Amino acid sequence: MGHFKQLTMSHYLGIDIGGTNVEFGIVDDNGEILYSSSVPTNAYGTVEELAQEIFDKVKSGFKGDFEAIGIGAPSVNLETQQIEYAPNLQWGDVIPIKDIFSDLFKKDVFVANDANAYALGIKVFGEGKDLDNFAVVTLGTGVGLGTYINGSIVVGANGLAGEIGHFVVRQAGRECKCGNMGCLEGYVGAAGIVATAKEKLEFSSGGSLLNDFQPSDISPLEVFNSARKEDPVALEVVDSVCHDLGYALSSLINLLDIQNIFLAGGITNSGNILKRKTEKHLKNYTLPNLRNRINLKISTLNQNGGGILGAAALIKASNPVLK
Numbered sequence: 001m002g003h004f005k006q007l008t009m010s011h012y013l014g015i016d017i018g019g020t021n022v023e024f025g026i027v028d029d030n031g032e033i034l035y036s037s038s039v040p041t042n043a044y045g046t047v048e049e050l051a052q053e054i055f056d057k058v059k060s061g062f063k064g065d066f067e068a069i070g071i072g073a074p075s076v077n078l079e080t081q082q083i084e085y086a087p088n089l090q091w092g093d094v095i096p097i098k099d100i101f102s103d104l105f106k107k108d109v110f111v112a113n114d115a116n117a118y119a120l121g122i123k124v125f126g127e128g129k130d131l132d133n134f135a136v137v138t139l140g141t142g143v144g145l146g147t148y149i150n151g152s153i154v155v156g157a158n159g160l161a162g163e164i165g166h167f168v169v170r171q172a173g174r175e176c177k178c179g180n181m182g183c184l185e186g187y188v189g190a191a192g193i194v195a196t197a198k199e200k201l202e203f204s205s206g207g208s209l210l211n212d213f214q215p216s217d218i219s220p221l222e223v224f225n226s227a228r229k230e231d232p233v234a235l236e237v238v239d240s241v242c243h244d245l246g247y248a249l250s251s252l253i254n255l256l257d258i259q260n261i262f263l264a265g266g267i268t269n270s271g272n273i274l275k276r277k278t279e280k281h282l283k284n285y286t287l288p289n290l291r292n293r294i295n296l297k298i299s300t301l302n303q304n305g306g307g308i309l310g311a312a313a314l315i316k317a318s319n320p321v322l323k
């Protein structure tokens with residue numbers, strides 16, 4: 001029986017391009033990751049070099065063929081299949097990502113915004129299988145949003161929907177890489193969390209677990225871990241992060257009546273504190289008739305290569321034959 005399953009199972013290469021790491025892996029029809037690896041995003045001067053590295057690694061790491069390639073990346077224009085003006089990537093303004101990978105691998109390539117890919121991963125392989133309305137917020141270097149409404153991903157008029165990271169949460173706030181000021185990403189993105197921690201440390205008179213780190217070694221995960229240990233400074237930072245995130249998400253709920261919201265990304269590994277505190281602030285800003293119906297959860301896809309699964313789900317969702 002196992003033999004039969006092997007023969008009919010299709011395999012996909014999923015690639016998740018983040019601001020810090022590029023994760024990639026081979027996924028089968030059941031969402032099982034058979035091989036995976038990751039490389040630091042900034043180690044490559046061009047996308048061509050990155051593509052070549054992934055090509056070599058997959059070739060030596062996985063002895064088998066795969067049907068097609070799915071790529072989740074920031075600032076993807078769904079129509080052109082290019083990455084356009086991604087503030088957290090340094091490979092130029094417009095990157096023809098689909099062409100670069102299909103020329104090298106000689107396979108079909110499907111590219112989408114990373115948060116949209118993640119949402120499809122939740123729909124195809126994860127806890128969203130039976131949901132017709134949900135959203136996923138990806139928390140990392142950037143902050144992304146994938147929204148699944150009435151059976152499809154919201155892509156917008158130009159294929160650019162979902163930039164919740166650039167939802168303005170503070171008037172005349174921190175300068176953002178996008179050129180605007182006070183964007184959510186400036187407070188809830190990895191660099192924003194660290195910036196807030198450094199500000200609070202500077203103005204705090206008491207001790208903090210975060211003082212044990214060199215300022216350059218403070219990471220969002222350290223901040224969240226210290227907050228779990230009731231460190232007062234870290235708690236203040238986490239509360240501020242969760243406030244801004246909850247504020248932005250309440251607008252999403254009030255506008256679209258989204259009930260199930262999943263949180264994804266590295267920070268969610270720090271346990272329940274993010275969910276608990278975000279939920280508290282979120283409810284304060286949400287309309288009374290929607291407030292008690294909110295279902296905020298940490299995505300279970302997260303623990304096992306959610307970005308890779310999301311990228312692979314793009315292939316299944318784009319090709320009706322594979323559905």
Ligand SMILES: [Zn+2]
Pocket residue numbers: 165166176177178179180183185
């Ligand atoms: Zn911005």
